[in-house]
Amino acid sequence: MRDVAIIGYHRMLPSLQNTAEESQMVSIVVSGALNQAGLSRRDVDFFCSGSCDYNMGRPFSFVMALDGIGAWPPACESHVEMDAAWALYEAWVHLQMGHAEIAVVYGFGKSSLVDMEMVSTQQLDPYFLAPLGVTGTDLAGMQAAALLNTGRYSTRDFAEVVIRSRTAVGGSGTAKELLQAPQLHGPLRAHDLPVRADGAAAVVLAAGPRACVHGAAHIIGIDHRIEAHSVGARDLSQSASTALAGKQAGVVNVDVAELHASYSHQEFILKDALNLGGGVVLNPSGGSLVDDIPMVSGLIRLGEAAVAIREGGANRAVAHASSGPCLQQNLVCLLEGGRG
């Protein structure tokens, strides 16, 4: 495969409610990522984005976002109605064809405009699941219960993940304090649930010789897999699709992992699926538990894994993105530094 690397990344600061228009948010992060890469709009051969209309409550939310990239003269551009991590995958495929050198990937989403739990219901099978009114968090609670039933982890372990994630973004507290709170969704407490946020992020990819710059995080493996939608058809205590994607991506000997675990217990499922040992630094960014932006959290994991290489001294980092109820669909990307 052709050498492709992340050479620029920018995300907006975490915000519970951001009143900026989507195009403004996109403009900020795309400019920021291009600045970091030392490039301008004219250098970009391909744009790809990820977003979801329902987060804005209207069709075609990606249309106005085009203003944010300055798509004039017309741009070679595409969009996935998925987490923008899959937009990065599409851009990586595009660069593999050999006639483009620089791609910009961006994602944007707002939790503040809608009831995200209601939106998560509309994502479920419209015949058998959605009419029941079950939400993504209800199903996550079932998943957490399935994991506890294996006897491998406890709710205290879940709370420890929360403390570590909060500490990474300047918070504090102890697991003992957290465990005083009532259980709301099965075994899950409020702290085990993601903090919903608004925001956007962008990544610059470069291919071939353009990828060999200082601080570049080279993509040495990337793969994604989907599982059955029905939670009854899966062993919820495991993530077979993450394990398969990790194997295909060649995940081994990593220093850092950025895992898209929006619920605390999911970190253990993902860690096991990727065979990450005790020496691996998990979610140095704090992860999507402390700052979950719809359609962007996955791309942020890729960007933060690149930051761990560029600024954190990691040699190899694995980034993971997820979609659907109970980690139905998963993308795994293995990044490596040190070629610049």
Next chain:
Amino acid sequence: MAERCAVIGIGQTRHAAKRLDVSLPGLVREAAQEALSDANMDWSDMDAVVLGKAPDMFEGVIMPELSLAGALGAVGKPMMRVHTAGSVGGSTAVVASNLIRSGVHRRVLTVAYEKQSESNAMWALSHKYPFAPPVMAGAGGYFAPVIREYIRRSGAPDHIGHLVAVKDRINGLANPKAHLQLADIDIEKVRNSPMLWEPIRYLESCPSSDGAAAMVLTDEHYADAGSAPPAWLHGAAMRSEPLLFADRDEVNPRAGWDAARAMYDEAGITNPIHDIDTAEIYVPFSWYEPMWLENLGFSDRDEGWCRVEDGTTQMGGALPINPSGGVMCSNPIGASGMLRFAEAAMQVRGQAGDHQVDGAKVALGHAYGGGSQFFSMWIVGAKRP
């Protein structure tokens, strides 16, 4: 890197206003199964699945690839979901072909659909954006002023819209999958049909349909596995431009022009009307045929309507446009672009039955979306590039 890509399996549903006999999974599976059978392949042979559809609000199911993964045989595989507005069916095919051309996969199933009867597209298309002119009358309300501008600048006579409306419906009579089967269509009927959005009359508009399209794309190794010779991908392009800015030409958008030039360059086409035998282009309102003829370089500026009037675009003409009946006969929105791409491939494979263009060797598939701002297109040929 830069592998050849072949279309070896093509399927589509019967299109209708309401396909109440099938669920969403049933609809996509009907098209996909037909494509797999045509390719002489099975679900397990596919390396990946690429799904496309227009806004999720059309059915009220968010990110439906999640609940359709099982029906499309994608469990355990990579699956993607593309959404580029009305051009999505074409964009989805391009994204799938990129998976082959990049060498990442060897056999890819791509599917696009819309089940318009599940919701109300007119409602879903009429939401107001802040700082943008309200489009409170669906797509027709948006495009009518653009058509009026085309008529003003080109001096095209009124009956051009009627001619395309009749031609496409007559073509559709030869396509058993087409939604509209208007055996008694004529100019008089079109002229006397109700005015919906000046100057667009009822019979100059596309229908609302339920339907799906599917294709199996492979690398060179599997190119001869299908039940007909492959359609080879000769060139493909996607371009986008912003919706609103001063002096934007929506009649002849630069994004469409740029995409066509890039595609022709890749396919080695220097004289489109001479080098291309037939084209399936995205014409949701009849006036868009002459407009896209100009945008795609099949005619000089302001003269597209002359090619309609002189019969160039009829079956038997120098460049038959939409032999399948096109979007004017079947419009499952998310699938409409892929149907154009698939019908183009059917023509060069000699699979089009009663709507086959004799001797078609090179064909163009085209789709556009948003406010004439998203374009995807490809050229397929019978000859290996």
